Amino acid sequence: MLDRIHQELAYLFSGLSFYTRIPCPSWVKYSPQNLNKSRKYLPLIGLMIGAFAALVFYVCQWLLPASVSIALSMIATVYLTGAFHEDGLADCADGFGGGWDKTQILSIMKDSRMGAYGTISLVLILGLKCLLLWELKLISTELMMLALVVGHSISRLMASLIMQFYNYVSEDITSKSKTVTSVKLSRGELIWSVVPLVIVLTLTTPQLLIAIPPLLLVTWYLATVFKKRIGGYTGDCLGATQQLTEVLFYLILITTPVIF
Numbered sequence: 001m002l003d004r005i006h007q008e009l010a011y012l013f014s015g016l017s018f019y020t021r022i023p024c025p026s027w028v029k030y031s032p033q034n035l036n037k038s039r040k041y042l043p044l045i046g047l048m049i050g051a052f053a054a055l056v057f058y059v060c061q062w063l064l065p066a067s068v069s070i071a072l073s074m075i076a077t078v079y080l081t082g083a084f085h086e087d088g089l090a091d092c093a094d095g096f097g098g099g100w101d102k103t104q105i106l107s108i109m110k111d112s113r114m115g116a117y118g119t120i121s122l123v124l125i126l127g128l129k130c131l132l133l134w135e136l137k138l139i140s141t142e143l144m145m146l147a148l149v150v151g152h153s154i155s156r157l158m159a160s161l162i163m164q165f166y167n168y169v170s171e172d173i174t175s176k177s178k179t180v181t182s183v184k185l186s187r188g189e190l191i192w193s194v195v196p197l198v199i200v201l202t203l204t205t206p207q208l209l210i211a212i213p214p215l216l217l218v219t220w221y222l223a224t225v226f227k228k229r230i231g232g233y234t235g236d237c238l239g240a241t242q243q244l245t246e247v248l249f250y251l252i253l254i255t256t257p258v259i260f
Contacts, residue, residue, distance in 0.1 A: 011037040012041045014038045015045055016045060040190070042193065043154070043160070046152040066141075074129065086239070088238060092240035094114065106230060133147070147253055150249070218244070223241075
């Protein structure tokens with residue numbers, strides 16, 4: 001039993017070190033298996049990131065205007081994750097916006113330089129995210145903080161679903177994402193991955209579950225576009241999926257009456 005707990009913690013910490021700037025404890029050794037299995041904790045890692053964002057907002061709003069606190073909360077999560085998903089969105093926008101075929105799209109996404117499509121996509125997505133969070137704050141501070149926690153988690157679940165049901169493609173054999181996506185989760189592991197998110201929703205506002213169908217629909221659409229254009233997905237596609245579904249989640253909450 002203790003060995004199993006030890007192994008699961010190794011999976012979790014491996015995921016934290018990959019998806020965030022949080023370092024692994026010294027006793028956790030790098031292995032492709034640990035990194036691959038860490039994917040079942042992706043929604044839980046999202047909950048942690050969202051909780052950090054909510055905490056930063058809560059502390060800042062005691063001293064600063066709410067709008068500034070929201071911006072600082074966003075900056076804090078970008079720093080915590082190393083702009084992991086934002087970078088993916090920008091690369092994906094450049095690739096699919098400027099590429100005509102699979103080879104060209106993958107080549108553009110691999111380029112470290114950012115083009116017009118990537119720059120515009122980041123400005124628009126971050127600006128829209130800030131506005132949506134402000135509108136949620138006007139409805140209820142508690143709802144906005146809960147939206148941060150759940151939004152970061154459920155959007156990472158959507159990216160995980162693409163990894164589960166579609167194939168990874170890349171012309172770069174050294175790609176970091178290939179290690180995480182090389183093996184699919186078992187049915188039990190996939191179910192287990194959503195348990196922390198379901199618990200949070202059940203204990204807080206189950207009405208937020210209304211956002212799941214449209215999120216699944218948009219995720220399916222994005223995956224279909226990725227498959228049609230490049231034959232599957234890349235790490236950048238996953239980053240774009242996370243960012244887009246997070247913003248969509250906030251938008252759904254604004255357009256749907258939620259009693260908190």
